[in-house]
Amino acid sequence: MQAVIKTENLHKTYDDDGVPVHAVRGVDLEIHGGEFTALVGPSGSGKTTLLNMMAGLDTPSKGQAFLEDKSIGRMSGRELSDFRRDKIGFIFQAYNLIPVLTTAENVEYVMLLQGVSAEERRKRVEEMLEDVGLEDYIDTLPSKLSGGQQQRVAIARAMAAKPSLVMADEPTANLDSETSGELLDMMRELNRSTGMTFLFSTHDEIVMERATRVVILRDGRIAEDERKA
Amino acid sequence: MYLRFLKVAWRNLLRNKRRTLIAGIAIGIGLASLIFTDAVIIGMSDGLVRSATSSWMGDLQIHNQNFSRSMSAELTIERPDSVLSSLASDPRVKNYTRRVVAQGMLSSAADMSMVALYGIDPSRERSVSMLDEAMVEGSYVGGESHLVIGVDLADQLDVELGDRVVVTISMAGTGDLYQEMLRVGGLYRFGSAEFDKTTAFVSLEKAQSMLGLSGVHEIAVDYRGAEHWRSAPEEEIAHLAESGNVVESWVELLPQLQVMFEMSDLSTLIVGVVLFGIVIFGIINTLFMSIYERMFEFGVLKAIGTRATDVAKLMLMEAAWLGLLSIVLGSVLGLGLNLLFAEIGIDYTGIETAGVTFREPIYTISTANQFIKYPIIVFFVTLIVGVYPAVHAARLKPADAMRKSL
Ligand SMILES: Nc1ncnc2c1ncn2[C@@H]1O[C@H](COP(=O)(O)OP(=O)(O)OP(=O)(O)O)[C@@H](O)[C@H]1O
Numbered sequence: 053m054q055a056v057i058k059t060e061n062l063h064k065t066y067d068d069d070g071v072p073v074h075a076v077r078g079v080d081l082e083i084h085g086g087e088f089t090a091l092v093g094p095s096g097s098g099k100t101t102l103l104n105m106m107a108g109l110d111t112p113s114k115g116q117a118f119l120e121d122k123s124i125g126r127m128s129g130r131e132l133s134d135f136r137r138d139k140i141g142f143i144f145q146a147y148n149l150i151p152v153l154t155t156a157e158n159v160e161y162v163m164l165l166q167g168v169s170a171e172e173r174r175k176r177v178e179e180m181l182e183d184v185g186l187e188d189y190i191d192t193l194p195s196k197l198s199g200g201q202q203q204r205v206a207i208a209r210a211m212a213a214k215p216s217l218v219m220a221d222e223p224t225a226n227l228d229s230e231t232s233g234e235l236l237d238m239m240r241e242l243n244r245s246t247g248m249t250f251l252f253s254t255h256d257e258i259v260m261e262r263a264t265r266v267v268i269l270r271d272g273r274i275a276e277d278e279r280k281a
Numbered sequence: 282m283y284l285r286f287l288k289v290a291w292r293n294l295l296r297n298k299r300r301t302l303i304a305g306i307a308i309g310i311g312l313a314s315l316i317f318t319d320a321v322i323i324g325m326s327d328g329l330v331r332s333a334t335s336s337w338m339g340d341l342q343i344h345n346q347n348f349s350r351s352m353s354a355e356l357t358i359e360r361p362d363s364v365l366s367s368l369a370s371d372p373r374v375k376n377y378t379r380r381v382v383a384q385g386m387l388s389s390a391a392d393m394s395m396v397a398l399y400g401i402d403p404s405r406e407r408s409v410s411m412l413d414e415a416m417v418e419g420s421y422v423g424g425e426s427h428l429v430i431g432v433d434l435a436d437q438l439d440v441e442l443g444d445r446v447v448v449t450i451s452m453a454g455t456g457d458l459y460q461e462m463l464r465v466g467g468l469y470r471f472g473s474a475e476f477d478k479t480t481a482f483v484s485l486e487k488a489q490s491m492l493g494l495s496g497v498h499e500i501a502v503d504y505r506g507a508e509h510w511r512s513a514p515e516e517e518i519a520h521l522a523e524s525g526n527v528v529e530s531w532v533e534l535l536p537q538l539q540v541m542f543e544m545s546d547l548s549t550l551i552v553g554v555v556l557f558g559i560v561i562f563g564i565i566n567t568l569f570m571s572i573y574e575r576m577f578e579f580g581v582l583k584a585i586g587t588r589a590t591d592v593a594k595l596m597l598m599e600a601a602w603l604g605l606l607s608i609v610l611g612s613v614l615g616l617g618l619n620l621l622f623a624e625i626g627i628d629y630t631g632i633e634t635a636g637v638t639f640r641e642p643i644y645t646i647s648t649a650n651q652f653i654k655y656p657i658i659v660f661f662v663t664l665i666v667g668v669y670p671a672v673h674a675a676r677l678k679p680a681d682a683m684r685k686s687l
């Protein structure tokens with residue numbers, strides 16, 4: 053099977069006031085279509101750094117990342133922007149949403165950038181908000197939503213744009229365990245029903261339990277890579 | 282999509298209403314000051330020109346083309362009859378009056394003084410100048426040996442109403458000196474020290490007979506369309522002068538005023554530059570504060586695929602909205618100030634500027650230009666200043682922006 057995203061000997065060394073910090077040291081990772089992968093590791097193990105490089109948000113010090121066999125490192129700023137817009141749906145730990153936009157407008161935003169027609173946008177917004185159970189909050193501003201609801205809007209936004217991969221950096225870190233469980237179940241369900249590929253970093257047992265593949269990162273290297281049935 | 286961006290930009294601006302309002306008011310005050318300064322300067326120019334033209338000069342004056350150079354008595358207006366008939370037939374000419382001007386000397390027992398002795402047509406003069414209204418003692422020009430001088434000159438010569446003074450002038454053609462004793466029949470005060478001390482009046486016939494001529498040196502014209510600080514366009518008035526004569530408006534007659542107005546343009550410019558210095562600082566500050574508060578948000582915007590150029594556009598739209606808000610506030614404030622001071626005026630009466638004395642308070646004058654030119658300038662300055670924070674926001678690296686703000 054073709055990899056959605058692939059890294060080859062990826063390294064990242066930060067310069068912290070003259071002291072080199074080796075955040076990622078040689079990661080080879082392939083994420084395949086339809087996978088529901090958890091990237092796990094202690095704080096400082098390089099999860100965020102790795103995800104950022106895979107999404108073209110950060111440049112590797114060495115090695116390369118490929119999306120659908122296209123090298124991310126070769127892209128111009130604008131190509132990278134458009135690549136993220138079209139290929140990757142992001143969910144961050146918190147404050148994902150644009151505060152001045154309503155739920156529907158937030159979900160619509162990336163589609164607007166993509167140039168999706170108004171009618172199609174409306175249809176997808178409706179579908180996605182139903183999928184994440186927020187059809188009653190269409191015109192609500194993010195500040196009026198709970199943390200869990202905000203994350204669900206972020207999922208809806210990420211998926212509405214029909215990316216190749218949804219990437220989430222600790223999507224449950226700010227949520228209580230019950231809400232985290234619900235959110236993960238929902239993502240897993242969406243993964244199953246749509247075949248969308250998910251890659252997320254987490255410390256969370258609740259998240260790991262639900263993953264179909266768990267990649268453990270330690271000191272910037274892959275320590276374990278376990279596929280579950 | 283840009284419509285949506287405009288909406289987003291507007292909402293972003295409203296996120297911190299107080300800061301936006303403060304910035305808007307600051308820029309607005311800058312704009313209002315410019316509008317008001319301009320209105321005051323135009324009002325002042327208008328007042329000065331009107332003081333000068335309505336008190337004595339008239340809107341236009343016709344002379345022999347050589348008269349201003351030598352002031353010789355024989356240089357009277359050429360073909361006066363056809364000049365007068367073209368004045369009479371021009372609908373823009375409201376009134377006109379003929380004058381004779383002689384350089385002369387007044388002597389009393391106490392002192393003597395050089396004067397310009399004007400012979401005027403008392404009844405026509407009333408309709409053009411304000412000498413009749415400037416009379417403070419005695420009676421207005423009229424009668425054979427009736428002389429009207431300024432109060433200040435009377436003080437200097439130590440004469441009172443009814444006293445006699447000797448007038449000496451040189452006659453036309455021969456240049457022979459002519460002397461005659463005249464009675465001080467009236468005292469006037471225009472309020473301009475220079476004019477009041479050096480100008481005396483007799484009737485037109487008297488002056489003509491003293492000089493031994495039948496023509497006149499000057500025709501002062503009250504001209505429609507030359508009101509206000511604008512002078513009558515040259516090509517429009519040229520036909521009033523027959524060949525051999527010149528017709529001039531205050532621009533030529535009071536060159537010092539023209540110079541002063543040019544200087545006030547310069548001072549408006551300086552006021553403008555200083556104000557904009559402050560305003561620019563305010564805009565940059567406001568926009569950068571809003572960027573720093575929203576670092577994470579910019580990170581998210583860029584991460585999810587907003588192009589750098591679109592982030593810049595978004596910030597520029599915020600600057601544009603801020604500019605728009607500011608010019609609305611500023612224009613309203615400026616208009617308010619203009620209307621207020623057009624009503625109550627700024628008291629400058631009696632103060633002499635460039636040889637002309639304000640006879641009335643300065644009333645601000647609003648022009649369309651003030652509410653078009655200045656707001657447009659302010660808007661574009663805001664936009665141009667917005668480029669810097671916009672580029673800054675566009676260049677933010679999403680990973681950095683999101684890390685720094687956490
Ligand atoms: N911009 C940077 N400059 C310097 N050091 C950095 C920078 N970004 C990350 N690091 C360092 O790189 C290492 C890996 O950081 P990273 O954020 O990738 O870890 P993480 O696994 O995501 O941790 P956490 O679970 O706390 O989010 C850490 O030691 C961090 O301090």
Ligand SMILES: [Mg+2]
Nearest residue numbers: 099100101221
């Ligand atoms: Mg992290």
